[in-house]
Amino acid sequence: MICLDLVSKVYHKAGRDIAALQQVSLQADPGEFLLVKGPSGCGKTTLLLSAGGLLRPDSGTVTLQGRDLYAMNPEARAAFRAARVGFVFQQYHLIPYLTVLENVRVAAVADPASGSEKAARVLLSELGLEERASHTPAELSAGEKQRTALARALLCRPALLLADEITGNLDAENARMVLARLKQFAKEGGTVLLVTHEEKADALADRILTMKQGKIESDCRAAK
Amino acid sequence: MNVWCLVRKEIRGRKIHFALAIASVALAVAVISAVTTGLRIHDRTTQEVLAAKEKETVQRMALLEDDYRKIMKYLGFNLLILPEKQKLGELYESGVPGEFMPEEYVSRLAAYPSLFIRHMMPSLQQKLVWKETGRKVILAGVRGEVPVLRETLREPIMVAVPAGTVELGYELHRGLRLKKGDEVVFLGRSYRVGECNPPRGDQDDITVWMDLREVQRLLRRPGQVNAILALKCHCLNDDLANVRAEVAGILPGVQVIEKGSNVLTRAEARDRAAREARESLASEKEHRGRMKAEQEQLAAVLIPAVIGVGMVWIAFLFFGNVRDRKSEIGILRAVGYGRGRIRVLFLGKALLAGLGGAVAGYVFGVVGIGVWTGRWSLSLFHWESCLAVTLLASLLAMAAAYLPATWAANQDPAEILREE
Numbered sequence: 340m341i342c343l344d345l346v347s348k349v350y351h352k353a354g355r356d357i358a359a360l361q362q363v364s365l366q367a368d369p370g371e372f373l374l375v376k377g378p379s380g381c382g383k384t385t386l387l388l389s390a391g392g393l394l395r396p397d398s399g400t401v402t403l404q405g406r407d408l409y410a411m412n413p414e415a416r417a418a419f420r421a422a423r424v425g426f427v428f429q430q431y432h433l434i435p436y437l438t439v440l441e442n443v444r445v446a447a448v449a450d451p452a453s454g455s456e457k458a459a460r461v462l463l464s465e466l467g468l469e470e471r472a473s474h475t476p477a478e479l480s481a482g483e484k485q486r487t488a489l490a491r492a493l494l495c496r497p498a499l500l501l502a503d504e505i506t507g508n509l510d511a512e513n514a515r516m517v518l519a520r521l522k523q524f525a526k527e528g529g530t531v532l533l534v535t536h537e538e539k540a541d542a543l544a545d546r547i548l549t550m551k552q553g554k555i556e557s558d559c560r561a562a563k
Numbered sequence: 564m565n566v567w568c569l570v571r572k573e574i575r576g577r578k579i580h581f582a583l584a585i586a587s588v589a590l591a592v593a594v595i596s597a598v599t600t601g602l603r604i605h606d607r608t609t610q611e612v613l614a615a616k617e618k619e620t621v622q623r624m625a626l627l628e629d630d631y632r633k634i635m636k637y638l639g640f641n642l643l644i645l646p647e648k649q650k651l652g653e654l655y656e657s658g659v660p661g662e663f664m665p666e667e668y669v670s671r672l673a674a675y676p677s678l679f680i681r682h683m684m685p686s687l688q689q690k691l692v693w694k695e696t697g698r699k700v701i702l703a704g705v706r707g708e709v710p711v712l713r714e715t716l717r718e719p720i721m722v723a724v725p726a727g728t729v730e731l732g733y734e735l736h737r738g739l740r741l742k743k744g745d746e747v748v749f750l751g752r753s754y755r756v757g758e759c760n761p762p763r764g765d766q767d768d769i770t771v772w773m774d775l776r777e778v779q780r781l782l783r784r785p786g787q788v789n790a791i792l793a794l795k796c797h798c799l800n801d802d803l804a805n806v807r808a809e810v811a812g813i814l815p816g817v818q819v820i821e822k823g824s825n826v827l828t829r830a831e832a833r834d835r836a837a838r839e840a841r842e843s844l845a846s847e848k849e850h851r852g853r854m855k856a857e858q859e860q861l862a863a864v865l866i867p868a869v870i871g872v873g874m875v876w877i878a879f880l881f882f883g884n885v886r887d888r889k890s891e892i893g894i895l896r897a898v899g900y901g902r903g904r905i906r907v908l909f910l911g912k913a914l915l916a917g918l919g920g921a922v923a924g925y926v927f928g929v930v931g932i933g934v935w936t937g938r939w940s941l942s943l944f945h946w947e948s949c950l951a952v953t954l955l956a957s958l959l960a961m962a963a964a965y966l967p968a969t970w971a972a973n974q975d976p977a978e979i980l981r982e983e
Contacts, residue, residue, distance in 0.1 A: 384981050393897055394977035414901045421899020428980055432894035436576020437569075444564050446898040454564075491898070 425492030482513025588920025704778025728757030917960030
């Protein structure tokens with residue numbers, strides 16, 4: 340279970356204070372698929388990064404499976420993140436000199452056993468990338484890149500999957516494939532926090548959060 | 564996938580960057596190893612040059628000695644024939660002999676068929692006061708050179724002082740303001756100054772030379788002399804004992820001493836040659852020492868400069884590498900890589916660049932300087948030096964990459980991922 344309690348974050352830019360998150364509280368249970376929506380600059384990405392233990396909030400706490408992420412030292416938090424959190428971003432962030440298979444396996448930091456080559460190949464097969472395993476990112480389409488990034492996030496079977504605009508660069512077929520895999524992850528007991536403008540994702544979500552100016556304006560159960 | 568695997572793959576993926584890093588380390592190490600090997604070559608060359616010079620000196624000395632021996636064989640030596648009773652200590656103390664022998668000995672010696680003496684000069688000498696001037700002088704009566712009957716004289720070594728004249732030493736004619744042609748009174752008799760000698764730096768400067776007969780009269784020693792000087796004597800083996808025995812057989816009651824011998828002259832010549840050789844060797848040593856000091860001074864400036872420039876260049880390369888890999892750093896941090904592992908990504912690469920560059924640079928530097936100086940041989944390789952240079956270069960490469968690696972480790976992944 341991920342729990343954000345009164346989390347605030349202010350950026351200081353060009354002499355101005357920008358409140359990215361204002362006392363945001365949120366709880367998501369295992370198996371839940373949450374959509375986070377809202378206009379640009381409303382704090383969606385900041386919410387994801389804070390929830391994933393990558394961005395320390397100015398105030399408030401973030402707990403994942405009962406562990407306060409920011410009470411840990413940076414090395415312990417990195418190890419915890421490696422084992423429990425998966426990230427997928429719009430820009431893929433694939434490592435250019437590694438093959439698809441290696442890019443997936445690079446995530447196996449905390450638990451090399453769970454990141455075995457066999458497990459990675461199974462994931463690639465599920466995502467339709469088995470033929471691309473030995474290719475480098477430069478040889479992939481946008482959809483293939485994003486599926487590779489998703490495989491990397493899923494390899495260590497995290498408890499929480501954080502995805503930021505991951506369908507933004509994809510065609511309809513690839514977007515459907517990616518969203519379906521996220522839904523499957525949630526069904527398997529993982530928690531998904533997906534930032535998206537994609538309307539098609541609404542149908543897959545359990546809850547839809549709408550953010551505005553650093554606050555959660557609404558938190559609705561999605562219509563099934 | 565462990566960090567070293569990532570380092571290896573990144574190197575393979577960014578070959579140009581790694582090649583530049585290796586090249587900068589290799590260049591620095593090549594310069595350093597070339598300079599240090601150059602100094603070693605210089606030392607080796609110095610040893611060889613000096614050894615060759617020493618050997619040459621020994622050979623030249625042997626040749627010189629042989630030459631002197633041959634030359635001096637024909638120079639001959641000088642003998643002083645004195646009355647047997649003459650004590651040499653007294654002679655050296657007073658400067659003139661005090662005992663006497665017959666003047667006829669000279670004729671006997673000149674007539675002897677197998678003798679080795681070529682020039683003979685009998686003399687009668689005595690130290691006395693020139694009462695007319697109050698000066699202490701040596702009065703020497705000479706009769707010039709006595710001809711050796713068995714051979715023709717080529718040139719007289721000393722001519723006789725004509726009767727009625729005197730020849731004055733430098734101190735005498737200078738002190739008494741006398742010049743050639745002046746009249747002087749010596750022990751009540753008048754004489755014309757026939758010669759005024761230049762300074763000789765010995766007792767000749769206070770000597771008055773006269774005709775032997777005149778001195779025998781003045782000293783009341785008719786038919787007597789107290790020394791026969793034999794000049795340019797020849798003896799094949801420089802055997803003074805034989806000479807003495809031969810003279811003793813002809814002239815009873817005399818003693819023969821060697822004066823200013825060729826042995827001494829030869830030793831002196833040999834010493835001078837040896838001294839010159841030593842000086843030449845010392846000069847060569849000094850010259851090569853100066854050259855080495857200059858090279859060491861250059862190395863003392865060049866090596867730190869090369870290390871400094873190399874480190875700055877490596878740091879510059881790695882800062883560029885960090886900048887190019889920001890996205891990679893961001894995602895690696897996101898998937899759980901700690902700061903330590905991120906630092907190892909860069910320091911590991913620097914270590915490998917240091918190792919590779921050092922080995923390549925060492926080989927290049929040593930072979931390069933060896934070929935350039937024309938002294939290339941496998942013995943120029945010192946494995947200990949290679950190991951030391953490799954370790955040092957690797958450490959310095961890591962030190963140069965430390966700041967960029969720390970910069971990479973301190974990158975905020977949230978900021979990178981948010982900005983991207």
